[in-house]
Amino acid sequence: MSEFPTLQDIVLAAKQKLPNATWDFLTYGSETETTVRRNRRALDSLALVPRIMRDVSEIDIRTSLLGMTLRMPVVLAPVGSIALFDPDGALAAARAVEDFGIAHIVSGYADPGFEAVAKGCKAQLIYAFHPRYDWPFVDDLVDRVVAAGYRAIAFVAEAAYYSRRERDLMSGIQTKAKRTRPYAEWLGLQREERAAGKIPSKEGLLGTVITWEMFDRVKRRSNLPILLKGVTCAADAVLAREHGADVIYVSNHGGRAIDHGRGSVESLAEVIDAVGRQCEVIVDGGFVRGTDVLKAISLGAKAVAMGRMQSWALAAGGQAGLARTLAIIEEEIIVNMGLLGVNRLDELDRGYLAKTDPVALAHPLSAFPVALERIGG
Numbered sequence: 346m347s348e349f350p351t352l353q354d355i356v357l358a359a360k361q362k363l364p365n366a367t368w369d370f371l372t373y374g375s376e377t378e379t380t381v382r383r384n385r386r387a388l389d390s391l392a393l394v395p396r397i398m399r400d401v402s403e404i405d406i407r408t409s410l411l412g413m414t415l416r417m418p419v420v421l422a423p424v425g426s427i428a429l430f431d432p433d434g435a436l437a438a439a440r441a442v443e444d445f446g447i448a449h450i451v452s453g454y455a456d457p458g459f460e461a462v463a464k465g466c467k468a469q470l471i472y473a474f475h476p477r478y479d480w481p482f483v484d485d486l487v488d489r490v491v492a493a494g495y496r497a498i499a500f501v502a503e504a505a506y507y508s509r510r511e512r513d514l515m516s517g518i519q520t521k522a523k524r525t526r527p528y529a530e531w532l533g534l535q536r537e538e539r540a541a542g543k544i545p546s547k548e549g550l551l552g553t554v555i556t557w558e559m560f561d562r563v564k565r566r567s568n569l570p571i572l573l574k575g576v577t578c579a580a581d582a583v584l585a586r587e588h589g590a591d592v593i594y595v596s597n598h599g600g601r602a603i604d605h606g607r608g609s610v611e612s613l614a615e616v617i618d619a620v621g622r623q624c625e626v627i628v629d630g631g632f633v634r635g636t637d638v639l640k641a642i643s644l645g646a647k648a649v650a651m652g653r654m655q656s657w658a659l660a661a662g663g664q665a666g667l668a669r670t671l672a673i674i675e676e677e678i679i680v681n682m683g684l685l686g687v688n689r690l691d692e693l694d695r696g697y698l699a700k701t702d703p704v705a706l707a708h709p710l711s712a713f714p715v716a717l718e719r720i721g722g
């Protein structure tokens with residue numbers, strides 16, 4: 346994969362290979378796309394403050410999450426429509442992760458299905474559970490996840506309603522969730538499915554019911570560690586801790602759920618202040634580079650998850666493209682740790698950060714100025 350010297354080459358290759366509607370579906374977000382842009386703006390509003398005159402000849406970026414060893418503090422976020430970017434979908438991602446030595450959170454919507462992914466590799470896998478108000482469905486699914494050998498469950502709480510993604514509504518792209526259909530058509534379909542008994546009566550017509558009761562039940566039934574995905578404020582972080590979440594996963598769904606949310610990194614600081622070191626905290630939303638990862642670790646996160654970067658990498662070059670991407674991110678982390686003057690991740694703290702003004706207009710590609718110039722906003 347020497348054809349990809351940089352992450353920018355990978356993004357450019359993804360843009361070239363994907364049909365426009367698929368590129369837009371992957372890259373952008375809901376309604377005004379303010380949350381997507383704020384994810385980047387929040388990261389771009391943090392400057393790194395290096396220390397000098399230190400021996401940084403041996404840098405170790407290994408860490409652990411829920412007892413899993415991670416070669417670097419990065420995991421792959423759940424991506425439901427991953428097969429749009431590579432025909433092997435979540436299996437390609439899991440195999441890249443297995444070779445590299447990190448972990449993959451497999452979306453419940455991902456092809457070729459969570460059981461096939463577990464059978465096809467020996468990667469460290471977490472299952473992303475999308476709740477549904479239907480106890481027999483929940484119990485059965487949890488049992489299958491446990492039987493398939495998943496190490497933990499990420500309970501996805503931030504997407505009770507499928508957001509209005511205007512680029513997708515305009516292009517008419519059909520994804521697995523089918524919900525990019527016009528609103529009236531979708532509503533009609535749901536009414537028909539409910540009348541036929543296919544949707545539990547407690548489900549809302551456009552959304553789903555997600556409760557702490559359901560979270561507790563998944564935790565009890567699976568007896569696996571649980572990550573709560575979608576926490577963005579101190580109050581929910583405290584509740585998550587009270588309900589025994591093993592990992593608090595700060596996420597605004599990459600700006601694909603609520604619009605006009607805060608940038609993820611702003612939420613991260615608030616969540617860590619609320620729960621301290623009592624829970625492991627991970628975060629996603631706008632993270633694409635080694636320096637982004639170092640900012641989250643300096644704020645107190647254990648690891649960072651990547652959704653779009655993973656998907657661009659698969660689109661650019663399949664499993665090998667993702668392997669190359671992980672290798673570049675690893676190199677960026679090592680180089681920038683050396684330049685920051687630290688040898689180990691646990692030496693990083695907020696003293697290595699300062700608030701600043703972003704130098705570029707916030708955009709999902711603002712970390713890639715050359716690619717952005719060539720692709721256009």
Ligand SMILES: Cc1cc2nc3c(=O)[nH]c(=O)nc-3n(C[C@H](O)[C@H](O)[C@H](O)COP(=O)(O)O)c2cc1C
Nearest residue numbers: 422423424425452501598599629630631651652653
């Ligand atoms: C194409 C795509 C599909 C996604 N599908 C899911 C999903 O099925 N379940 C889920 O919990 N999150 C899903 N997400 C959200 C990611 O898990 C993650 O929260 C988000 O992508 C992080 O932001 P980033 O893309 O800027 O890294 C998806 C994201 C993308 C880009």
